[in-house]
Amino acid sequence: MKSLLVPTDFSKPASTALKYAIHLANAFGGKLDIVHFYKTIEKAGQLKSMDPILRREAEDQMHELVETHRSALNEGVNINTHIYEGYPAAMLAKLSEQQNVDLIVMGTQGASRAIDVFLGSTACAVVRKTSTPTLIIPGEAEFSPIRSVVFAMDNRELEGELLSPLRKLCGQFSPSVHLFNVSQDDSSTQRESKLDEELDNCACTIVVRDGEDVIEEIGNYSKEINADLIVMVRHSKSFFAKIFQGSHTKKEIFRTEVPLLILHD
Secondary structure: OOOOOOOEEOHHHHHHHHHHHHHHHHHHOOEEEEEEEEEOOOOOOOOOHHHHHHHHHHHHHHHHHHHHHHHOOOOOEEEEEEEEEOOOHHHHHHHHHOOOOEEEEEEEOOOOOOOOEOOOHHHHHHHHHHHOEEEEEHHHOOOOOOEEEEOOOOOOOOHHHHHHHHHHHHHHHOOEEEEEOOOOOHHHHHHHHHHHHHHOOOEEEEEOOOOHHHHHHHHHHHHHHHEEEEEEEOOOOOHHHHOOOOOOOHHOEEEEEOOOEEEOO
16 A cells, blocks of 8 residues: 555545545555546637646646645655546546556545445546556545454455455554355355455454345445445456446445445456
């Protein structure tokens, strides 16, 4: 977790995500890159003439943003800013690969405190396009040391580098990790037991529940244990992948007031 990438549109949700990222940067050290994207609206007679104005406004806002939060940074944490013309999702994916980013930290727009992942949101688009672990922060979340994690499982075995971000969080914050699965599959406990071995520096508890509505059960259990973080793995054939695609139904919309970490398989 030495390199964090934080997109901002200078909104309140983006500021909330930046505050959260600063706490992580202070905990792990390293560097924090803040990036803003603007898009020139092409209209007859105005075309690129607006580009310098938009960029100058963005530079002023970025300077103000950094100065507002600079005092919260620990000594030794480097902060860099970047401004690009273009669309956020595709460019974030490209930047995260070019700069070998460990984690993207971003806010989400919405009328409530909850994350509401749905087709068309920037956060959702970023998750679909990038292979970099992505931490989505609800609009009014405040950072607290991560003590309780719900790792939402499906019927797929996980191992290796995929789990690296969670291992690092365990090494820094020593949380209890609840390996949570909604399944009637008798082999589910075996899969969770193997994962427990993979996460050898985490204090893991295996939780298997029966239920029809996977999303609802994850949310309910997270509230029960007052979770500080929910972790999901996105891969092409997983149930959770539907949440970030356009094929989901109303029942597959995931809402949470807890930060959501997306790992990519």
